Amino acid sequence: MDNSGIIRDYVILRSGKVVRGGREIFSGADIPVGEFLTAVYKQFSINYPKFYKMDNLCKLGFMAAELLLRDKKTEESFSPDAIGIVLSNRASSLDTDRNHQRSILNRSEYFPSPSVFVYTLANIVIGEICIRFKFFGENAFFIEEKFDADRLYAYVKQLLDDNIVQCCVTGWVEVDGDTYDGVLYLVEKTSPDTDGFAIFDPGNLTEIFSRRS
Amino acid sequence: MRNVYVISDNIISSLGFTTEENLNAFKAGQTGIKLHEEERISPSAFWASLVDRDKLAGAFSYHADPSAYTRFEQLLICSIQAALGNTAITLSGERVLFILSTTKGNIDLLDPKTRAGFEERRIYLWHTAQLVKRFFNLHNTPLVVSNACISGALAIIIGARLIRSGHYDHVVVSGGDLVTEFVLTGFNSFLSLCTGPCRPFDRDRQGLSLGEGAGTLILTSDRGLAAGNDEITAGPGYSSNDANHISGPSRTGEGLYVAVRRTLALSDRGVDYVSAHGTATPYNDEMESVALTRAGLQSVPVNSYKGYWGHTLGAAGIIESVAGIQSMRQNLLFNTLGYTHLGVTHPIAVVDKTRPASIKTFLKIASGFGGCNAALLFNK
Numbered sequence: 290m291d292n293s294g295i296i297r298d299y300v301i302l303r304s305g306k307v308v309r310g311g312r313e314i315f316s317g318a319d320i321p322v323g324e325f326l327t328a329v330y331k332q333f334s335i336n337y338p339k340f341y342k343m344d345n346l347c348k349l350g351f352m353a354a355e356l357l358l359r360d361k362k363t364e365e366s367f368s369p370d371a372i373g374i375v376l377s378n379r380a381s382s383l384d385t386d387r388n389h390q391r392s393i394l395n396r397s398e399y400f401p402s403p404s405v406f407v408y409t410l411a412n413i414v415i416g417e418i419c420i421r422f423k424f425f426g427e428n429a430f431f432i433e434e435k436f437d438a439d440r441l442y443a444y445v446k447q448l449l450d451d452n453i454v455q456c457c458v459t460g461w462v463e464v465d466g467d468t469y470d471g472v473l474y475l476v477e478k479t480s481p482d483t484d485g486f487a488i489f490d491p492g493n494l495t496e497i498f499s500r501r502s
Numbered sequence: 503m504r505n506v507y508v509i510s511d512n513i514i515s516s517l518g519f520t521t522e523e524n525l526n527a528f529k530a531g532q533t534g535i536k537l538h539e540e541e542r543i544s545p546s547a548f549w550a551s552l553v554d555r556d557k558l559a560g561a562f563s564y565h566a567d568p569s570a571y572t573r574f575e576q577l578l579i580c581s582i583q584a585a586l587g588n589t590a591i592t593l594s595g596e597r598v599l600f601i602l603s604t605t606k607g608n609i610d611l612l613d614p615k616t617r618a619g620f621e622e623r624r625i626y627l628w629h630t631a632q633l634v635k636r637f638f639n640l641h642n643t644p645l646v647v648s649n650a651c652i653s654g655a656l657a658i659i660i661g662a663r664l665i666r667s668g669h670y671d672h673v674v675v676s677g678g679d680l681v682t683e684f685v686l687t688g689f690n691s692f693l694s695l696c697t698g699p700c701r702p703f704d705r706d707r708q709g710l711s712l713g714e715g716a717g718t719l720i721l722t723s724d725r726g727l728a729a730g731n732d733e734i735t736a737g738p739g740y741s742s743n744d745a746n747h748i749s750g751p752s753r754t755g756e757g758l759y760v761a762v763r764r765t766l767a768l769s770d771r772g773v774d775y776v777s778a779h780g781t782a783t784p785y786n787d788e789m790e791s792v793a794l795t796r797a798g799l800q801s802v803p804v805n806s807y808k809g810y811w812g813h814t815l816g817a818a819g820i821i822e823s824v825a826g827i828q829s830m831r832q833n834l835l836f837n838t839l840g841y842t843h844l845g846v847t848h849p850i851a852v853v854d855k856t857r858p859a860s861i862k863t864f865l866k867i868a869s870g871f872g873g874c875n876a877a878l879l880f881n882k
Contacts (some may be wrong), residue, residue, distance in 0.1 A: 419873060
């Protein structure tokens with residue numbers, strides 16, 4: 290057995306549904322991403338008012354991380370600077386970039402806002418997740434044309450092998466206009482009690498990514 | 503584990519189109535931050551460090567037709583060409599990776615005023631990377647790192663890791679960003695821009711100056727390619743998050759301290775020189791003084807290059823690493839332009855005059871929105 294790591298759990302937020310570890314835990318109509326994420330937030334009785342300030346990309350990543358990590362005490366099981374977050378997407382922060390651009394389109398009616406501008410960076414979602422869970426470890430945000438399991442695997446595996454992280458939240462968080470897609474994996478170094486979880490490899494990342502449930 | 507050698511570099515900024523031109527401007531104490539009247543970027547005059555449009559198009563026309571490429575693409579391609587020109591590496595090899603570091607790329611294409619006939623989809627950062635791939639006939643799909651103001655430093659850290667682990671033999675790391683209406687209005691809404699050139703670590707500092715540019719650093723496992731120069735190696739390096747606030751640095755400098763501590767734990771050679779992020783915002787410079795002091799580096803010479811070419815966002819980590827590497831090669835510490843009186847609560851050794859110094863180890867640090875921080879060590 291490859292002992293590079295395991296996929297302890299995963300969460301998919303896609304097409305109005307939420308899947309966690311092979312089970313559908315939320316199913317609603319295929320509504321716009323903002324409404325969908327608010328419905329999920331309420332359904333799971335999450336109490337984190339900052340959620341409402343976030344842009345949709347951060348809401349998507351936050352909610353996926355929240356559902357991935359709740360009840361796991363990941364932040365207590367590992368040293369906080371050994372928990373990393375490596376995310377990727379296609380559109381960077383373009384969804385909020387368009388918002389900021391709209392606010393400056395007409396020079397006679399300029400209204401740029403710092404609370405919008407701060408979200409015009411893809412990695413803010415990593416910051417939001419780190420704040421929520423007090424993770425101090427490695428960060429990286431990659432922009433890819435499409436989900437690249439080989440690349441994500443190679444980089445996260447190296448972080449694990451080099452003892453840069455012991456645990457990593459990784460995956461894909463994409464919001465671009467009407468389209469959205471969130472798939473987060475919790476990857477940990479293999480330990481003796483990890484039987485029954487998927488081995489961390491590109492094949493399993495890809496297989497989980499393409500699951501409907 | 504394999505060593506990672508730094509064998510070539512380039513800087514394009516308001517101060518010049520080669521590393522040498524930029525360093526000569528440093529030696530002459532010149533700043534590229536000036537008052538500009540550019541209707542395209544702002545209806546009123548603004549302070550920034552800008553790359554001359556015609557000069558860039560002229561330089562680019564040696565490689566391809568400037569009208570078919572955006573300014574951002576021209577900057578990147580010119581920088582990569584210049585760095586490659588000094589080496590025997592061709593990008594089409596199977597063991598070569600190209601890494602692009604940028605925060606906003608072609609963001610000016612969102613604005614109908616500046617789109618100039620380019621398709622809007624060209625704004626996607628992976629698209630820029632593919633364009634570079636086609637231009638240079640790359641074998642491998644480029645990696646795009648977009649992680650706020652640590653993008654450049656992080657891209658070098660990642661490139662060095664991928665060589666050390668044997669995934670690639672050569673990595674070309676390029677970064678860039680433009681000064682646009684998008685970015686200028688955003689930083690303005692944060693009240694973080696100053697009038698006149700910025701003044702890092704100074705008691706009278708009032709904010710940052712924006713700058714544009716591009717830079718390239720070529721890394722390799724092949725020691726032979728470093729022949730004829732001082733051997734300079736890149737790495738180790740780490741990133742770390744403050745887990746505190748998305749737009750303000752941690753008061754305790756936690757993330758930066760963690761990144762520096764982890765980086766130095768792997769080296770027994772100490773640190774001779776620190777190139778700070780030093781944006782000249784009140785909070786950033788204060789935070790860096792706290793983190794450096796916590797890491798025991800308060801008496802190590804530290805400078806900021808932001809007074810020369812402003813904050814160049816996705817290029818910053820790369821061009822400031824290049825400047826620091828040149829400091830090592832030339833045994834010269836560069837003045838922190840704009841600095842006169844210490845203005846941070848933890849006294850650190852800010853370089854206030856360009857002077858000779860023997861530099862064997864150089865630490866680059868960076869911090870950015872989203873609470874991200876990075877530290878990276880170079881050795882001679």
